[in-house]
Amino acid sequence: MCIDIGKLQMSKTNNILDIIEAGIKAENIRQKAIANNIANLETPGYRRIDVEFEQLLAKCLNSAGVVDLSEVEPQIYRPKQTPVKSNGNDVNLEAEVGEMIKNTLRHKAYIRLLSKKYKQIELAIDVGGR
Amino acid sequence: MEVDNVFDPIDITISGLRAHGKQMEIISSNVANARTTDAGKGEPYRRLEAAFKSDGDMEGVKLDKILTDMSDFLKVFDPGNPHADEDGYVAMPNVNLPVEMMNLNIATRMYQANVAVLKRYQQMVETTLELLR
Numbered sequence A: 001m002c003i004d005i006g007k008l009q010m011s012k013t014n015n016i017l018d019i020i021e022a023g024i025k026a027e028n029i030r031q032k033a034i035a036n037n038i039a040n041l042e043t044p045g046y047r048r049i050d051v052e053f054e055q056l057l058a059k060c061l062n063s064a065g066v067v068d069l070s071e072v073e074p075q076i077y078r079p080k081q082t083p084v085k086s087n088g089n090d091v092n093l094e095a096e097v098g099e100m101i102k103n104t105l106r107h108k109a110y111i112r113l114l115s116k117k118y119k120q121i122e123l124a125i126d127v128g129g130r
Numbered sequence B: 001m002e003v004d005n006v007f008d009p010i011d012i013t014i015s016g017l018r019a020h021g022k023q024m025e026i027i028s029s030n031v032a033n034a035r036t037t038d039a040g041k042g043e044p045y046r047r048l049e050a051a052f053k054s055d056g057d058m059e060g061v062k063l064d065k066i067l068t069d070m071s072d073f074l075k076v077f078d079p080g081n082p083h084a085d086e087d088g089y090v091a092m093p094n095v096n097l098p099v100e101m102m103n104l105n106i107a108t109r110m111y112q113a114n115v116a117v118l119k120r121y122q123q124m125v126e127t128t129l130e131l132l133r
Helices: A005-010 A016-039 A054-062 A093-129 B008-032 B097-130
Strands: A050-052 A075-077 B048-053 B062-068 B074-077 B089-092
Touching: A016 A050, A016 A054, A016 A093, A050 A054, A093 B008, A093 B097, B008 B048, B008 B062, B008 B097
Parallel strands: none
Antiparallel strands: A050 A075, B048 B062, B074 B089
16 A cells, blocks of 8 residues: 555646545445444344455556546445354454544544645635735 | 554554453353353363464464363262262362452453553544644
């Protein structure tokens, strides 16, 4: 998941707002997935779901040419890697809480970046108006 | 410069939570079966013990295997018991309740310690994010 900054600058495609928006959208879907996992903590046979987004985004940003961010849709998948309990369920409460904390922190970072970006724009408007 | 992952400490503490949560399961099994004279195989319940393992220097912890305690069973005189031998003695599980209570305390404290680290680290990252305000 390594993004080449040079390539990122060269692709004139996306302004930063689009990237942040896509990120926030993905975090929202992931939060839903985690809530769903926790809700099904004791459902027999339930396998946990996860959302893949950052890897897809990195792949897209690394590829040459114009990237259409609307094509980078967060993918819901079942990892099927965690050990299964006796009722065929593989949700672990601690793991989900950890994922939730990570998700919240990422979400916070994106929101802060977004507000920072808006402040920059505002500043430019202010200076222009004077 | 090596790039380190911001979320590694979270994964490590979660591995601790999972391992000690599992240990709690083992302790509860031991306590619940403290007087189980027949655990199949023709012998009383044998107490279980958790063995933790780390995959590497910064890889967190995991429950490696669950070992059975092979120490001797305690013989108790109880002629009315259907599992008693011809002399009236019954083999009781090798579970020692005070030991289990001690392990229970340790497991609880370990769990709490991991939660404390998790909380503190979350606060740290949030402090960093404050810089973005």
